[in-house]
Amino acid sequence: MRYIPNTDKQFEEMLKEIGVSSFEELIQDIPSDLRLKENLNIKGPLSELELFEYFKQIEAKNKDVSKFKPLLGCGSYKHYVPQVIKTILAREEFYTAYTPYQPELSQGTLQTMFEVQTHFSRLTGFDAVVPSIYDAASATAEATLMALRLTHKNKILISSLLHPEYIDTIKTYTEPHKPEIKIIPHKDYLLSIDALSELLDDETAVVIVQNPNFFGGIEDLRSIADLTHKHNVLLLDVVTESLSLAVLKQPKTLGVDILSGEAQSFGIDLNFGGPYNGFLATNMAFVRQLPGRIVGETVDRNGKRCFVMTLRAREQDIKREKATSNLCTSHNLNLYAINAFISLYGKNGLFKLAEYNVKASHNLRDGLIKTGKFQGENYPFFNEFVLDTTLDEETIKERLLSINVLPPLKLSNYFEGMINSYLFAVTEVFSKSDLNKIIDVLGR
Amino acid sequence: MKLIYEKSVEGRVGYSLPKDDFEGSISDFIPEYALDTQPKELPEVSEVDVVRHFTKLSKLNYGVDDGFYPLGSCTMKYNPKVNEIIASFDNFVNAHPLSSLEFVQGNLELMYELEESLKEITGMDRFTLLPSAGAHGELVGTLIMRKYFEDMGKPRHKMLIPDSAHGTNPASSAMAGFQVVEVKSNEVGNVDLNDLVQKMDEDTAGLMLTNPNTAGLFEREIQKIAEVIHSSGGLLYYDGANLNALLGIVRPSEAGFDIVHLNLHKTFSTPHGSGGPGVGAVGVKKHLVDFLPYPLVCKCKDYFGFEEPIKTIGKVRAFFGNFTVLVKAYAWILTMGADGLKEVSKAAIINANYILKKLKGDFRSPYDRFCMHECVLTGRDYKEFGVKTLDIAKRLMDYGFHPPTIYFPHFEPYAEETIMVEPTESESKETLDAFIEAMIKISEEAKTSSELLKEAPHNTYISRPDEVKATKEPILTYKE
Structure with a gap:
């Protein structure tokens, strides 16, 4: 098998070195009545040529x-994704590396994360950025949980013009908290500010608004934020089309508290819906409640500037059940595409x-x-x-x-x-x- | 090296746009309350600048293609190149998720076939391919457990998790609203059955178990464990992070598991991508199928579509999952075939035991047992020379290796200062020998010239970043 370098002879030698006479001896811990008696019933093995032809034939079952x-x-x-991005993503140092736990061997990843944090910061106005969460639906759900933690309240108001699949994702993630969820009606293709005003009260934790909304409509975030803040409620702004951030006022300056975005527009193919790249941005005051990986600048022992994953006391591998989220693997590979896309367009x-x-x-x-x-x-x-x-x-x-x-x-x-x-x-x-x-x- | 912002020159261009021969200007269309007439302060660089920037960044990284990457419980195996090419076929990457189903029958068929293979490999009855990572799969699994008991009108509030478990297990359980109860490991590195019996009760949803566990050890008493959980009406959850040890040898279903999640980016060879994207596919037995998240792929005669299980926990992300990752995983399965999958686990297990045998003299293993696909050693004997396990790991970089996982698993008194080595099936005896030789050299250095280790690595671009400073004075963005 071409992906397994050792030969049978080498395995024999190794077993001898280990001090056993057969592979069976090594797996003696596995009760024999649990062992599979027959081979798995799956297709293959296919040669590379057969594999290629097989997938060409499946691909052809899609319309062109x-x-x-x-x-x-x-x-x-x-x-349009500039071709140069494909050549960057094809670099093995990026796609075959792990999460950057060893900063000495992953400055390429860490610096990219830091640069993307900076791009998103300049597009949104916020200083604290989580550059990669699976997608914006799950990132929005994470941001909603964060809002519940920050406010210790349990009522959620969601714009009816938030992407329907995002609304459903929020419901799934928050279900264990049994929140009260109310949908804010729309009027003339925009959020109804009158309806929002009626629904808002001091028990509300967060108002979730998509901008541009599901109909593409550009909301008056400033008015929505003013109304929301009157009740000490957080405003979560969801951006599915992040290209809009290039020409719209920074959400922070309009009064948004937390932003959840989908960065697929920045150099990521349609991919039949995934992988895409969600991100979060907020004020430094909330940084310790953010879920997921964040990179910070520091110096090494010789004083050289470098980057590390930071504020790690929020994370599952350190805090276990007390972590802000269970996020571990995210969608980091997409960050190289996003970084290249934003840098090229500039x-x-x-x-x-x-x-x-x-x-x-x-x-x-x-x-x-x-x-x-x-x-x-x-x-x-x-x-x-x-x-x-x-x-x-x-x-x-x-x-x-x-x-x-x-x-x-x-x-x-x-x-x-x-x-x-x-x-x-x-x-x-x-x-x-x-x-x-x-x-x-x-x-x- | 410089940041892309530090390479910016006013007026420099890295893009080409199609001709804009539309009438009007942007201020005609975007209202004043929303329009920012000033472009955001992003870099201005040429395409050449960008290419050189990323090429340089790439050289500061270490990937599987650079060499041995024995991170324990991470399964850093070879990522086949042909699978990357296949996943980038035009009509895969250009498919819009909301295009009508007749346009994407090929994609659906592929997802359907992958699900069939995963069912066969694990013995489960149905899979969701939606979760984007292992932890995402855990959240789905624990939400299913939650809903299963709620649906019976008897909600349960606690979840058992061994002290050897990954941090994601307790974190996912907490997200799903469970109170986490830790189960102790015993002197042979397995779940302490007495402790389990004591803690399992009718308010406990079940146990999340990794098998082989994070010490690389098979849970010998898995059948008794399953009995304890099931006899109180609980559910047994399989964390598939270490499935690479069991392909074609044991299936989670026969071992008594009700739910499994599989990390397609571990066992099934799809690349880790510097931290994702992955897939954390979740499989369940019949009694839990109705609770799976939607949409599920289904087949009606020869036509493929989507369906929503009747008691679904809901949606956990947009669209249908990380499709291109699914393509790569399925390509790997087809390349291996049934015999190949068995070969994978056999090779992974022999490789790990070879390392264990050769290194346990210098890096005492906490357990006197054969391991499965990964082995746990410790650096605890070098403390007396002032050397920490971290120093050993950093020194390995000077020898051209990525360090193994360190300080995990950690459960006293058996597993401290741990070094968890997972070689995978991808490594040759020559590579393992070179690694073993380096480790033994380092053990000698630790005794005779410990400074060499404490200041390591010496040959990398940076060495020992100040992480305390990064946390105390967070600088998260570049400011001119």
């Missing part, structure tokens, strides 16, 4: 999805990329409305928007597929009563002529 540009977003955005590039997304999506919306087949209320949005249509689902699908575009999300699956509403996402992968084609086929 790489040829289609998606009008789907909803927490999974098709942004200060002006990221702004321009976000600007392109804003302009292209508004262009499509205006174009679709002009056809007369689509209608919708005006509301401020980033790169996702909702329109109602007189076209039926099959027609939309058929026409869009004919020009290699994946149809937008039908909202009736998520929101009762939104029978003819669709959620469109537009990124830089669509050129103006692509959008014109879409307007053309849907306007017929």
